[in-house]
Amino acid sequence: MSDTARKDFTDKAQEKLTPESEKSTLDKAKEGVTDTADKVAGAVQPKGDKSITQSLSDSTSTEPGEESYLDTAKKTVGDAVEYVEKTATDVYNKVVESTSGK
Structure with a gap:
């Protein structure tokens, strides 16, 4: 059962x-x-x-x-958030750099 x-x-x-x-x-x-x-x-x-x-x-x-599936899912979501934050920071820095005339 x-x-x-x-x-x-x-x-x-x-x-x-x-x-x-x-x-x-x-x-x-x-x-x-x-x-x-x-x-x-x-x-x-x-x-x-x-x-x-x-x-x-x-x-x-x-x-x-x-590792449990729940732990794996948490890690995957954490990795995705970290990737998005890094990408957003890189894009922001490039925009600032291109508008500042450097």
């Missing part, structure tokens, strides 16, 4: 136990999509709202040192 919108832990276990050589391309693609959706759902679901089995499943499916 799993929480709403989460991948059932028995499905996860079965996928891990099935050798890659026995999986079709469609099976591998489906696993990739459902794994990603489950990780995103797990990242946004508050820990206090998770069932015991879902919490255990999440703790065993996250690899040590692995």
Whole structure:
């Protein structure tokens, strides 16, 4: 049993136990999509709202040192903001330079 919108832990276990050589391309693609959706759902679901089995499943499916999707998204947004600020500063400096007659 799993929480709403989460991948059932028995499905996860079965996928891990099935050798890659026995999986079709469609099976591998489906696993990739459902794994990603489950990780995103797990990242946004508050820990206090998770069932015991879902919490255990999440703790065993996250690899040590692995960055969560939420952390990755925060970093990506931060990088984008930094890029926009730098670009805006560069444009401003070029406008000032060209209007000052240098």
